[in-house]
Amino acid sequence: MCGIVGYLGEKDTKEILLSGLKELEYRGYDSAGIAVLQDGNFNSYKAVGKLVNLEEKTKDFVTDKFAAGIGHTRWATHGKPTELNAHPHVGQSSYVVHNGIIENYATLKKELTSEGVKFLSQTDTEVIVHQFEKNLKKSDSAFEAFTKTVSELEGAYAILLVTKSEDKTIFFAKNGSPMLVGINEENEKYFASSDTPLIGRCSDVNYFEDGDYGFVTKNQLAIFNKKNAKVEPKFTKLSTNKLSAQKDGHRFFMEKEIYEQSTVISDTLLGRLRDSQVLFDEIESSLFDGINEIKLCACGTSYHSALSASYMFERYAKIKTSVEVASEFRYREPVMTQDTLFVVISQSGETADTLETLKMAKRNNLKTLVICNVDNSSMVRLADASILTRAGVEKGVASTKAFATQVTVFWMLSLYVAKLKNSLADAEIARQIKLLRQVPASVKVTDDRHERIKRLSKRYLHGHGFFFIGRDVFFPLALEGALKLKEISYLHAEGYPSGEMKHGPIALADPELFTIALLPQHLLYEKAKSNVEELSARDSTICVISPIVFDKADDFIQTGNHEDYMLEFFEMMVVVQLLSLEISVRLGNDVDMPRNLAKSVTVE
Numbered sequence: 001m002c003g004i005v006g007y008l009g010e011k012d013t014k015e016i017l018l019s020g021l022k023e024l025e026y027r028g029y030d031s032a033g034i035a036v037l038q039d040g041n042f043n044s045y046k047a048v049g050k051l052v053n054l055e056e057k058t059k060d061f062v063t064d065k066f067a068a069g070i071g072h073t074r075w076a077t078h079g080k081p082t083e084l085n086a087h088p089h090v091g092q093s094s095y096v097v098h099n100g101i102i103e104n105y106a107t108l109k110k111e112l113t114s115e116g117v118k119f120l121s122q123t124d125t126e127v128i129v130h131q132f133e134k135n136l137k138k139s140d141s142a143f144e145a146f147t148k149t150v151s152e153l154e155g156a157y158a159i160l161l162v163t164k165s166e167d168k169t170i171f172f173a174k175n176g177s178p179m180l181v182g183i184n185e186e187n188e189k190y191f192a193s194s195d196t197p198l199i200g201r202c203s204d205v206n207y208f209e210d211g212d213y214g215f216v217t218k219n220q221l222a223i224f225n226k227k228n229a230k231v232e233p234k235f236t237k238l239s240t241n242k243l244s245a246q247k248d249g250h251r252f253f254m255e256k257e258i259y260e261q262s263t264v265i266s267d268t269l270l271g272r273l274r275d276s277q278v279l280f281d282e283i284e285s286s287l288f289d290g291i292n293e294i295k296l297c298a299c300g301t302s303y304h305s306a307l308s309a310s311y312m313f314e315r316y317a318k319i320k321t322s323v324e325v326a327s328e329f330r331y332r333e334p335v336m337t338q339d340t341l342f343v344v345i346s347q348s349g350e351t352a353d354t355l356e357t358l359k360m361a362k363r364n365n366l367k368t369l370v371i372c373n374v375d376n377s378s379m380v381r382l383a384d385a386s387i388l389t390r391a392g393v394e395k396g397v398a399s400t401k402a403f404a405t406q407v408t409v410f411w412m413l414s415l416y417v418a419k420l421k422n423s424l425a426d427a428e429i430a431r432q433i434k435l436l437r438q439v440p441a442s443v444k445v446t447d448d449r450h451e452r453i454k455r456l457s458k459r460y461l462h463g464h465g466f467f468f469i470g471r472d473v474f475f476p477l478a479l480e481g482a483l484k485l486k487e488i489s490y491l492h493a494e495g496y497p498s499g500e501m502k503h504g505p506i507a508l509a510d511p512e513l514f515t516i517a518l519l520p521q522h523l524l525y526e527k528a529k530s531n532v533e534e535l536s537a538r539d540s541t542i543c544v545i546s547p548i549v550f551d552k553a554d555d556f557i558q559t560g561n562h563e564d565y566m567l568e569f570f571e572m573m574v575v576v577q578l579l580s581l582e583i584s585v586r587l588g589n590d591v592d593m594p595r596n597l598a599k600s601v602t603v604e
């Protein structure tokens with residue numbers, strides 16, 4: 001998730017921009033840059049890696065006059081983390097920074113290139129500044145050109161643009177990606193992607209709505225809405241607690257990351273869905289030439305998303321799929337054939353066991369793909385191809401949005417391969433794509449739902465253990481729910497296939513054994529229901545999560561009526577994530593930094 005800052009005023013613009021970017025470091029990034037327009041001249045600096053590299057580059061740059069400045073930390077989605085791909089992006093006499101994804105950038109870029117525009121980067125963002133300058137040539141003002149440019153963009157964006165012809169102005173536009181503007185008594189204007197860079201600088205802020213655009217000058221803040229009507233700013237008081245601001249007001253990063261799954265999954269989907277086709281512009285379809293099997297390899301939560309993927313690859317793409325725990329796979333002298341596509345899954349891209357299996361596959365000349373959340377990580381650099389999950393930085397050690405975006409990518413990839421192998425009719429692919437578009441809504445957390453789980457969690461603080469049970473693709477979700485609970489509550493939990501309980505574990509059934517049963521309406525409901533009834537008959541304490549009321553449960557969390565089990569999957573995923581969080585809170589544990597755990601296990 002990129003970070004944006006902007007400043008218009010007479011103070012030290014460079015210091016304000018750099019300190020603002022520092023406040024956004026928690027969002028994660030792999031490059032950064034600033035551009036300052038003062039006295040009619042631009043100075044711009046960009047650096048890969050940490051902000052200290054940018055500070056080093058700008059140490060002799062002085063900003064002691066009225067200036068318009070913009071800054072950016074980049075979390076790569078299109079194009080590798082390089083200086084050329086870092087923002088701000090430049091045209092002839094303008095600079096732009098952008099957070100989000102311009103879905104129609106390829107079309108715009110093709111047209112601009114045909115008109116002789118030279119692109120320096122691989123990013124989608126660069127089209128904005130060139131499109132603006134193209135419009136500037138035909139407009140009566142920079143604002144008219146900016147307005148036309150914004151109207152031509154599709155996708156999600158938070159944009160700041162400065163241009164030489166209006167050197168005391170910053171233009172802005174917001175749609176789908178967050179951005180706010182702050183003012184103070186000194187008539188300064190501050191922009192940022194989130195609160196923290198503005199805390200201590202200004203007191204009144206306006207959070208832009210989707211479709212808002214406009215400009216600021218020393219004495220003006222002009223906002224226009226998506227109907228092109230001028231609107232008055234809606235100022236609110238800025239919070240003063242930086243850590244709380246970094247958590248968007250939530251108690252924990254994990255809680256924030258559960259709540260932002262809806263937003264980040266929208267990013268994961270952006271630019272990849274057409275009516276009856278999935279597009280991944282970062283891979284070639286030839287990756288699947290000669291492939292008869294997919295082998296997925298990962299650890300922990302990423303292993304659970306890989307298990308979920310195996311059901312979808314076999315069901316939709318009709319391709320033989322196997323799943324391996326990386327720490328096991330690397331030592332069991334596996335047979336590896338070259339008609340196998342080796343896929344590693346990793347949020348960090350640095351997990352030692354998973355990385356080693358990727359090296360094994362490379363040594364055996366298998367084609368390799370990594371599904372990862374961190375561009376330029378070891379696995380991304382090593383694999384033949386990579387698909388980024390675009391979850392933004394995940395700070396909670398217990399993974400949530402990384403898992404959600406991994407499963408989303410796999411659902412899309414299974415349809416992508418189904419199209420290649422002609423294993424699904426276009427109509428079915430189109431139906432599934434309509435379902436994919438509903439995922440962001442299915443993971444939204446409602447206050448009522450969260451409150452119910454918070455209340456219910458008080459009953460699950462003891463006992464001699466938990467079973468999370470599910471069938472088919474809900475079995476990996478059961479494993480994931482159990483892992484979440486273990487990780488942050490330190491209570492013992494197992495994920496188990498519902499149908500396996502009668503082969504031994506049911507001997508544990510008694511009122512102190514807590515079973516969390518996933519009962520989707522659209523996948524093997526009757527079978528799973530009878531498994532739960534077997535446990536209920538033996539007096540196990542049962543919490544059923546289902547759209548269908550289940551009167552033999554001790555606790556019941558009713559989920560929505562969806563048209564497909566995969567949407568039930570995502571909604572139930574949020575329930576088990578919140579349940580583990582609220583149990584952990586009641587036990588007084590450190591939700592974000594659980595004992596004995598590290599966010600990325602880079603050792604064996």
Ligand code: AGP
Nearest residue numbers: 300301302346347348351398399
């Ligand atoms: C997930 O909640 C855990 N923190 C852990 O299992 C994690 O998924 C595992 O270490 C793999 O990490 P990776 O996805 O970065 O490779």
